[in-house]
Amino acid sequence: MIALALAVLLLLNCAGCWDRRELDALNVATMIGVDRIVKDGKPRVLVSILSLKTVVGGAPSGGGSVVMPPSLGYVSSAEGETITDAARNIALRSPRLLYLGHAQAIVIGERMAREGIQDVIDYADRNKEIRYRTEVVTCQGSALEALESQPEYESTSAMELSKMIRNDPVRISKVVPANLFNMIYSLMTPGKDAAMPRMSLLAPPERGSSIRKGPASGEITLGKQSQQDQAGQQTGAKDQDVNPLLGVEEAQHPERKTFQVDGTAVFSGDKLVGWLNEKEGLGTMFITRQARGGEIPFAFKSPEPNASYTFRSASASVKPVISQDGITFEVMIKGSGQLTEDKNSAIDLTKESDTKAAEQLINAEAQRACQDAVTKCQSLHADIFGFGDMIHKADPVFWKQIGDRWRDYFPGVKVQVTASFTIENTGVTGEAIKTR
Amino acid sequence: MLDKGRISSVQLLLIICMLDGATGIFFLASEVAKIAGPDSWISVSILPSLYGLLVAGVVIALAKRFPYKVFTEYLPDVVGKIPGKLLAAVYTLSFIFVASVILNEGTTFINAAFMPRTPLSVFDVMLAVVAIYGAYLGIECIARENELIFSLFMISILLTLALVTTDINLNNLKPVFENGILPAIKAAPMICPLRGYVFFILMLYPYLNQKQEAAKVALLFLLIYTVYPVWAMLTIVGLLGGQVTGHLVFPYLVLARYISVGNFLDRMEILIAVIWIAGVFMKLAVFYHSAAIAAANTLGLRSYRATLLPIAIITVIISRTLFPTILKLTTFLSQTYPIYALIGELAIPALILLIALIRKRM
Numbered sequence: 001m002i003a004l005a006l007a008v009l010l011l012l013n014c015a016g017c018w019d020r021r022e023l024d025a026l027n028v029a030t031m032i033g034v035d036r037i038v039k040d041g042k043p044r045v046l047v048s049i050l051s052l053k054t055v056v057g058g059a060p061s062g063g064g065s066v067v068m069p070p071s072l073g074y075v076s077s078a079e080g081e082t083i084t085d086a087a088r089n090i091a092l093r094s095p096r097l098l099y100l101g102h103a104q105a106i107v108i109g110e111r112m113a114r115e116g117i118q119d120v121i122d123y124a125d126r127n128k129e130i131r132y133r134t135e136v137v138t139c140q141g142s143a144l145e146a147l148e149s150q151p152e153y154e155s156t157s158a159m160e161l162s163k164m165i166r167n168d169p170v171r172i173s174k175v176v177p178a179n180l181f182n183m184i185y186s187l188m189t190p191g192k193d194a195a196m197p198r199m200s201l202l203a204p205p206e207r208g209s210s211i212r213k214g215p216a217s218g219e220i221t222l223g224k225q226s227q228q229d230q231a232g233q234q235t236g237a238k239d240q241d242v243n244p245l246l247g248v249e250e251a252q253h254p255e256r257k258t259f260q261v262d263g264t265a266v267f268s269g270d271k272l273v274g275w276l277n278e279k280e281g282l283g284t285m286f287i288t289r290q291a292r293g294g295e296i297p298f299a300f301k302s303p304e305p306n307a308s309y310t311f312r313s314a315s316a317s318v319k320p321v322i323s324q325d326g327i328t329f330e331v332m333i334k335g336s337g338q339l340t341e342d343k344n345s346a347i348d349l350t351k352e353s354d355t356k357a358a359e360q361l362i363n364a365e366a367q368r369a370c371q372d373a374v375t376k377c378q379s380l381h382a383d384i385f386g387f388g389d390m391i392h393k394a395d396p397v398f399w400k401q402i403g404d405r406w407r408d409y410f411p412g413v414k415v416q417v418t419a420s421f422t423i424e425n426t427g428v429t430g431e432a433i434k435t436r
Numbered sequence: 437m438l439d440k441g442r443i444s445s446v447q448l449l450l451i452i453c454m455l456d457g458a459t460g461i462f463f464l465a466s467e468v469a470k471i472a473g474p475d476s477w478i479s480v481s482i483l484p485s486l487y488g489l490l491v492a493g494v495v496i497a498l499a500k501r502f503p504y505k506v507f508t509e510y511l512p513d514v515v516g517k518i519p520g521k522l523l524a525a526v527y528t529l530s531f532i533f534v535a536s537v538i539l540n541e542g543t544t545f546i547n548a549a550f551m552p553r554t555p556l557s558v559f560d561v562m563l564a565v566v567a568i569y570g571a572y573l574g575i576e577c578i579a580r581e582n583e584l585i586f587s588l589f590m591i592s593i594l595l596t597l598a599l600v601t602t603d604i605n606l607n608n609l610k611p612v613f614e615n616g617i618l619p620a621i622k623a624a625p626m627i628c629p630l631r632g633y634v635f636f637i638l639m640l641y642p643y644l645n646q647k648q649e650a651a652k653v654a655l656l657f658l659l660i661y662t663v664y665p666v667w668a669m670l671t672i673v674g675l676l677g678g679q680v681t682g683h684l685v686f687p688y689l690v691l692a693r694y695i696s697v698g699n700f701l702d703r704m705e706i707l708i709a710v711i712w713i714a715g716v717f718m719k720l721a722v723f724y725h726s727a728a729i730a731a732a733n734t735l736g737l738r739s740y741r742a743t744l745l746p747i748a749i750i751t752v753i754i755s756r757t758l759f760p761t762i763l764k765l766t767t768f769l770s771q772t773y774p775i776y777a778l779i780g781e782l783a784i785p786a787l788i789l790l791i792a793l794i795r796k797r798m
Contacts, residue, residue: 002569002572006565006569009562009565013562017551017554018551018553018554018555018558019550019551019552019553019554128548128549128552131693131694132690132693132694133694133696133702181676181680181694184680184683185676185677185679185680188677188679188680188683189677189679392611393607393610393611394610394611396611396614
């Protein structure tokens with residue numbers, strides 16, 4: 001009897017889950033943009049969502065091949081009094097439930113960033129769908145525009161942006177990456193300020209760019225084959241407009257924009273106070289031990305940079321030294337890599353002295369990058385390196401005296417950078433090409 | 437002895453391990469980190485285990501005097517009929533109370549973390565019904581079920597902890613003893629009740645087939661649970677830092693969500709659901725079983741099964757009224773529960789042992 005009752009009870013579970021969300025009723029967000037705007041004199045929040053267009057219904061009949069919907073991403077935005085309110089207000093124009101679990105990036109508008117990002121991070125932290133590995137970026141201008149820009153290589157901007165940021169430390173190390181967890185950590189930890197990549201818009205200058213000649217906003221062509229199929233099946237005038245096979249000239253849209261990640265936003269507390277350029281970004285990446293690969297151009301016996309060094313590994317150790325006359329951070333950077341450019345064979349690597357001299361120049365460049373970054377951040381009162389946190393960990397007693405005033409203390413801190421990079425090889429050629 | 441089941445010493449060990457491991461790390465990691473910060477791993481190790489050792493000593497000495505009776509059964513023999521029955525009633529109520537706390541923990545977590553729309557009572561009833569069925573079938577069934585479930589439980593825990601190892605930043609564990617050793621000690625009592633679950637040897641001793649191994653079980657349990665929570669806490673705080681760990685409600689869930697190995701092994705939080713459902717279910721079943729036995733002893737019934745259904749209904753009803761919000765629950769677990777546990781797990785058994793010793797002399 002009990003077994004029967006239990007069986008019936010268990011049967012109830014098979015009906016499905018209370019919290020089920022079907023894919024065709026979801027609005028799957030891939031990127032979230034948050035802006036602060038003023039409307040009718042009142043501050044409002046504008047939340048923009050770049051969503052994935054989910055396929056509804058079965059494959060279309062006829063033709064044999066599955067034709068994908070023309071659009072893979074679209075932006076919808078809504079405003080409200082708080083971020084959650086605005087995000088919920090998207091329901092006013094969308095029948096689908098907003099699902100943020102696949103959001104790959106959160107874009108914060110410049111104005112929002114200047115006025116404080118604490119509530120954005122808090123919103124994302126509290127939201128149980130948004131994950132801690134979601135990238136966080138600040139964009140120049142409004143986040144809405146940033147979301148509307150077109151991806152060049154990937155199917156969605158979110159994918160492109162997050163891959164760019166994730167690959168940065170390995171390839172160039174010029175932009176300080178930050179995910180949601182890093183932001184929460186930076187905001188909560190005394191003696192550590194936040195930094196995140198800067199996303200900025202770019203109209204591609206190349207005439208052949210897929211952005212300029214592609215179909216209308218948000219639409220991504222899916223390769224030659226399907227275009228040919230479409231062209232063969234449909235002969236509408238609209239299709240001819242956007243069909244790239246009919247000639248690049250006909251479909252030029254120079255006003256369309258893509259985006260790039262070209263700098264680092266620096267925060268003091270939760271407010272945006274300035275930007276780091278690429279070189280300063282590299283210095284920051286060295287000090288914070290995030291750099292894993294990149295370029296150091298340098299000038300060898302020449303007024304202008306004429307050689308380039310690619311480092312393939314880098315590590316750093318930072319040691320706070322507290323003495324009578326202040327705090328000094330001794331930063332030791334080590335790395336190895338190869339010479340990748342050598343104009344007119346200026347450097348003769350067969351000579352020990354030339355190698356040593358080149359290494360010294362590389363080290364000087366790396367040190368300068370670090371010093372530039374430190375000087376810039378000191379002028380902004382933003383300790384994005386976590387120097388304060390290091391003191392806290394190394395000498396908690398001393399930290400108790402200065403912890404509260406760290407942002408005022410930080411600009412007076414001395415940072416001594418010593419770099420030691422080694423040239424391990426020269427690529428696949430020995431001496432450089434000599435023009436005769 | 438109302439339950440005729442027999443369990444082996446390994447099964448006993450696994451049951452106690454399950455009682456400790458199931459809910460503690462989820463609800464208390466954050467509370468411990470709030471007080472102890474980077475020193476949390478020290479809080480969860482030595483001190484609670486010493487307390488556990490104390491409880492184990494008392495409990496095993498007491499259990500050896502009455503090897504064929506359950507704790508609540510011989511209370512009247514030791515302290516007299518009326519006080520004994522009263523104490524047994526107190527234990528019955530405590531078991532029911534703790535069972536409802538566990539039920540509340542279980543459903544609150546699922547609700548907050550995974551299924552916010554499903555009414556809590558649905559989870560309450562579903563969990564309670566399954567656990568009650570386990571208790572109905574007896575301790576032998578629970579022990580065997582636990583053998584199966586504990587392995588799943590442990591594999592999931594080890595997997596989640598191991599997969600974030602590469603993301604750990606050991607600097608997060610510094611500074612050690614920033615405000616002296618006191619915060620680390622202050623946070624320790626919250627973990628004590630968990631180690632004190634070794635008390636359940638008293639309720640399970642009669643079923644044990646090799647009674648001489650009880651002490652070994654207790655020691656092994658304490659050994660395992662001096663190492664495992666330290667590892668878990670080192671991982672959580674090493675990954676998230678003391679500040680963020682204290683700020684989160686379920687740091688362990690965030691830890692599992694943070695797993696990302698090689699860009700393809702991620703979104704592992706479903707393992708947490710596995711750990712959670714398994715742990716809460718087993719814990720509930722054991723508590724229901726003990727509550728039913730204690731109730732039957734108090735009332736002098738010949739079968740404990742009759743009391744199961746009322747107990748289940750009571751727990752489902754009071755679990756919601758006791759702690760309407762998750763913050764009240766965590767506050768209770770971190771501040772009030774240690775005191776209750778100290779009385780129930782250590783003070784009363786120690787008193788009973790003392791009286792039993794004195795009466796033997798007389």
